[in-house]
Amino acid sequence: MIVDRQGRRFRNLRISLTSACNYACTYCVPDGKRLVAAQDELSADAMIQAVAYLIEAAGIERLRITGGxxxxxxxxxxxxxxxxxxxxDDISLTSNGQLLTRKLPLLLETGIRRLNISLDTLDPEAFRRIARGGDLFSVLEGLDQARAAGLKIKLNMVPLRGQNLDQVLPLLDYCLERGFELRFIELMRMGHLARAGQNFQQQFVGLPELLALIGERYEYAQADAPVDATALRYKIAGRGYFGVIANESVPFCRSCSRLRLSSTGWLHGCLSSSNRHYVGDLLDKPRHQALPALQGLLVKALGDKQELAFAGGTTIMKIIGG
Incomplete structure (x- = not known):
């Protein structure tokens, strides 16, 4: 088992199945252009082999499939x-939900029981402005069908001043009424926002402001969460839960257990590091050759993790998954 001096190890793997996306969200890409799949993306078989090797070499327990x-x-x-x-132990999937109605039978057939759906607003006009693609009502229909099928659903919202801050309470109400758990994600200094300076600060909405807004309508109390959870979790008695991924306000680097694999075969140990480690050339090697080499890369990837707090990163989030 590979463990660093803070006792951290990789338990959770996120794989970016593709860098392609049918949205171009303002906080993810700067120019409104949808990202397309890279020419050198790993095949499905290669990704499956990578996950198998990482389970053995790192002790991965949980997998989340992301994009793009x-x-x-x-x-x-x-x-x-x-x-x-x-x-x-667990396989889940993060999506924008645009194609959820079409893909839901496949997800159910293959054992997916948990979804994280990115949804920043219930206002159609604001949806088009932020996502720069897609259709809000298709997403809502997909959520209704997934709920009816018994899937456990969390919604991810990035609050942005001047764009969707007025949607904090409407989205929370929507989730509480349906048994979904809403996660507010503080804007991250990633990609084009890493050096955005004043523009970042103008849009950023932090944990204290979010809790103050919610407190105007609901009484809440902090709830238990796993030791390596990224979200602070809160309970509204008799109604449900919500969480805040407060990467700026309350950093969680000390307990981070996440490892990311890009669609092109690069391991990323930390979102706040520009370091990456290529595993694509190991996937055709026999186990006795691949595993020692992979363990060496995992030591480096674990060493990339920040000691205390997220410091920003120039990598585009959609390249390595949320």
């Missing part, structure tokens, strides 16, 4: 069927 937008990838079915056979 994973539901646009032609590799989705093969990947889901492959990783479902690897004995993981």
């Amino acid at each position: 937008e994973p539901l646009v990838s032609p590799k989705l079915e093969a990947l889901l069927r492959g990783v479902s056979q690897l004995g993981l």
